Amino acid sequence: MYAEPISIxxxxxxxxxxxxxxxxxxxxxxxxxxxxxxxxPAVTAAVQAQAAKVMHTSTLYLSExxxxxxxxxxxxxxxxxxxxxxxxxxxxxxxxxILLATSYRKSNQVLxxxxxxxxxxxxxxxxxxxxxWSSTSLSxxxxxxxxxxxxxxxxxxxLDDDAFTEACTDDLTQVIDMMTAGDVACLIAExxxxxxxxxxxxxxxxxxxxxxxxxxxxxxxxxxxxxxWGRTGDxxxxxxxxxxxxxxxxxxxxxGNGITLAGIVARAEIMDTINxxxxxxxxxxxLSASAGSATxxxxxxxxxxxxxxxxxxxxxxALQPVVDRTDWIAELRGRGLMQAIETVHPGGIEPDPxxxxxxxxxCKERGLLVxxxxxxxxxxxxxxxxxxxxxxxxxGLAALIGAIDxxx
Ligand SMILES: Cc1ncc(COP(=O)(O)O)c(C=O)c1O
Numbered sequence: 138m139y140a141e142p143i144s145i146x147x148x149x150x151x152x153x154x155x156x157x158x159x160x161x162x163x164x165x166x167x168x169x170x171x172x173x174x175x176x177x178p179a180v181t182a183a184v185q186a187q188a189a190k191v192m193h194t195s196t197l198y199l200s201e202x203x204x205x206x207x208x209x210x211x212x213x214x215x216x217x218x219x220x221x222x223x224x225x226x227x228x229x230x231x232x233x234x235i236l237l238a239t240s241y242r243k244s245n246q247v248l249x250x251x252x253x254x255x256x257x258x259x260x261x262x263x264x265x266x267x268x269x270w271s272s273t274s275l276s277x278x279x280x281x282x283x284x285x286x287x288x289x290x291x292x293x294x295x296l297d298d299d300a301f302t303e304a305c306t307d308d309l310t311q312v313i314d315m316m317t318a319g320d321v322a323c324l325i326a327e328x329x330x331x332x333x334x335x336x337x338x339x340x341x342x343x344x345x346x347x348x349x350x351x352x353x354x355x356x357x358x359x360x361x362x363x364x365x366w367g368r369t370g371d372x373x374x375x376x377x378x379x380x381x382x383x384x385x386x387x388x389x390x391x392x393g394n395g396i397t398l399a400g401i402v403a404r405a406e407i408m409d410t411i412n413x414x415x416x417x418x419x420x421x422x423x424l425s426a427s428a429g430s431a432t433x434x435x436x437x438x439x440x441x442x443x444x445x446x447x448x449x450x451x452x453x454x455a456l457q458p459v460v461d462r463t464d465w466i467a468e469l470r471g472r473g474l475m476q477a478i479e480t481v482h483p484g485g486i487e488p489d490p491x492x493x494x495x496x497x498x499x500c501k502e503r504g505l506l507v508x509x510x511x512x513x514x515x516x517x518x519x520x521x522x523x524x525x526x527x528x529x530x531x532x533g534l535a536a537l538i539g540a541i542d543x544x545x
Pocket of ligand 1: 256257360361362
């Protein structure tokens with residue numbers, strides 16, 4: 138990613154230190170995964186205590202850390218009669234969602250959004266619509282990709298919010314009517330597309346989409362791998378910006394604050410579709426579950442969703458004028474502590490990955506880690522810890538703005 142790679146030795150709070158002892162403010166968290174600070178004392182203590190008790194049992198046995206975490210997530214999910222199944226990665230969680238939806242609906246037809254990323258497993262690749270990350274089109278699924286929230290490069294980009302949502306909803310109807318055999322299993326979508334460059338649809342977008350889905354009995358799966366746990370500030374889950382409740386949601390990344398933990402929440406009638414033996418060696422592992430419970434408790438007890446909102450607003454307020462005066466930045470977009478800028482050649486929207494690379498390097502030189510992404514590698518993604526402080530936001534802004542202003 139960098140011309141000279143960084144080798145991270147250790148982290149403390151919002152910062153990491155490389156092998157040479159250089160300190161970086163971490164505004165990417167290993168891709169939105171270290172969520173409440175490196176070396177968070179609550180998570181470290183929970184993991185240490187659990188490691189001293191038992192590290193592994195498998196799902197053959199009842200495990201108190203796994204059960205209490207499942208109950209916590211089920212209650213938070215907003216999904217009625219919720220059941221939780223733990224996996225070790227977001228890809229595997231999305232695989233499970235597709236397994237459940239296709240079994241429940243007895244159909245191999247799936248819809249996903251353009252510019253989506255859902256993981257690197259065989260099934261997750263099949264529902265990924267992102268040229269740089271799509272390694273194969275082979276799968277047992279029939280997948281159609283519908284118009285989504287990547288507005289800057291959408292054919293509907295010039296429309297206002299309502300008209301944009303209506304156009305995408307019409308597209309969905311047409312895809313169902315013209316390109317499927319009619320009995321589609323599900324639509325899977327990220328409420329804000331992560332790898333796709335924090336592409337953010339208008340509020341209510343998925344409400345309109347969901348109406349069409351429910352008219353056809355099609356399930357809605359919300360991939361909350363990046364948008365969950367309050368990161369978007371206004372909501373605990375990304376789907377809540379749309380006044381809907383999904384049939385299933387998948388989670389991963391931030392929930393373990395860096396310890397391997399992921400999973401899926403589904404209504405019981407959907408989860409119970411699988412009635413053969415079902416097992417995951419490491420899913421819900423006691424160490425991971427302890428880290429997950431400690432992380433969620435910390436987020437809730439410290440109301441980090443509110444912090445994400447405030448710090449996101451502070452960040453945007455300072456960065457927007459810089460974006461406005463910089464002719465090679467097309468837009469600042471995102472929500473809460475998921476913010477992105479897209480770099481283009483001045484005078485249009487032709488992608489400029491070169492300048493994005495310069496921003497990335499310029500931030501590094503100034504002691505700040507941010508992420509790169511987007512369809513053309515021309516989006517800088519900024520995702521600070523949920524407990525980021527005002528002074529850390531200002532420190533990150535100074536580095537980012539310094540890096541932007543140093544570029545022609
Ligand atoms: C939205 C989304 N879904 C799924 C995944 C896959 O998760 P994992 O890398 O844990 O398999 C990712 C990873 O970046 C993601 O961003």
